[in-house]
Amino acid sequence: VQLVESGGGSVQAGGSLRLSCAFSGYTDNQYCMSWFRQAPGKEREGVAAIWTRGGYTYYDSSVKDRFTISEDLNRNTVYLQMNSLKPEDTAMYYCAAGPPSIDCLSLDWSRENAYSIWGQGTQVTVS
Numbered sequence: 815v816q817l818v819e820s821g822g823g824s825v826q827a828g829g830s831l832r833l834s835c836a837f838s839g840y841t842d843n844q845y846c847m848s849w850f851r852q853a854p855g856k857e858r859e860g861v862a863a864i865w866t867r868g869g870y871t872y873y874d875s876s877v878k879d880r881f882t883i884s885e886d887l888n889r890n891t892v893y894l895q896m897n898s899l900k901p902e903d904t905a906m907y908y909c910a911a912g913p914p915s916i917d918c919l920s921l922d923w924s925r926e927n928a929y930s931i932w933g934q935g936t937q938v939t940v941s
């Protein structure tokens with residue numbers, strides 16, 4: 815099982831970026847796929863999550879109405895569309911996958927130790 819993130823970069827405040835998380839090695843089960851971020855000197859925090867094939871999405875209050883998580887099962891990819899970016903969104907962003915068939919609420923999706931599968935991260939810098 816592998817997760818590969820891409821799409822990070824540097825943008826000015828108010829700009830947009832779309833992150834991608836390509837996953838491979840999974841079966842056709844449902845998974846809670848999440849995005850986390852970690853700024854220097856801070857703990858990793860959950861940003862958004864999606865229950866694949868079910869369409870349920872969840873967001874941290876700090877990004878709600880600015881970020882959108884979505885999936886494209888034909889491409890085995892989960893996206894994070896980030897709009898109205900702020901300097902405080904600057905962080906390394908990670909994709910994570912929960913165990914099969916455990917929905918995001920049961921998983922307590924924003925809890926870092928709920929996940930054992932992580933991508934390598936992609937840097938987002940907002941100035």
